[in-house]
Amino acid sequence: MNIKGIQKNVLSLLIQIGKDSYPHEFLAQLLHKDGIINDVLIIPGTITSPVMAYIRDDVRPIMVNLAGTAHSHPNGILRPSFTDVLHFAKIGGQCHLIFGSPFSRDSWRAFHADGSPYTLYIVGDDDWDENG
Numbered sequence: 001m002n003i004k005g006i007q008k009n010v011l012s013l014l015i016q017i018g019k020d021s022y023p024h025e026f027l028a029q030l031l032h033k034d035g036i037i038n039d040v041l042i043i044p045g046t047i048t049s050p051v052m053a054y055i056r057d058d059v060r061p062i063m064v065n066l067a068g069t070a071h072s073h074p075n076g077i078l079r080p081s082f083t084d085v086l087h088f089a090k091i092g093g094q095c096h097l098i099f100g101s102p103f104s105r106d107s108w109r110a111f112h113a114d115g116s117p118y119t120l121y122i123v124g125d126d127d128w129d130e131n132g
């Protein structure tokens with residue numbers, strides 16, 4: 001199952017979580033249905049600081065409908081660090097979102113597990129084209 005899109009309300013929620021967590025990072029797992037990201041799972045035990053967020057191995061659930069991850073970069077840099085790419089592979093999923101300060105509608109990017117850019121459509125957005 002290819003992850004093709006994200007629901008607009010889920011995107012809005014993630015932007016809000018990024019704002020609320022600032023200046024700390026947040027880390028969440030993204031769940032999907034039929035290739036559309038439709039839910040967010042904030043992991044209990046997620047450890048955050050202004051420079052890093054990670055999931056303790058002992059609390060990481062196994063998700064069959066895992067789409068990928070979302071986390072924030074309080075410094076606003078919208079690309080994955082070397083450590084991020086390692087975590088993408090470790091946590092799993094194919095689509096990984098990074099939300100940066102100032103946590104506006106445009107201050108986020110999607111990436112493949114290898115850190116390359118990922119094209120993700122926003123479902124429910126005016127720009128969304130059902131046939132696209």
Ligand SMILES: [Zn+2]
Binds near residue numbers: 071080084
């Ligand atoms: Zn990061």
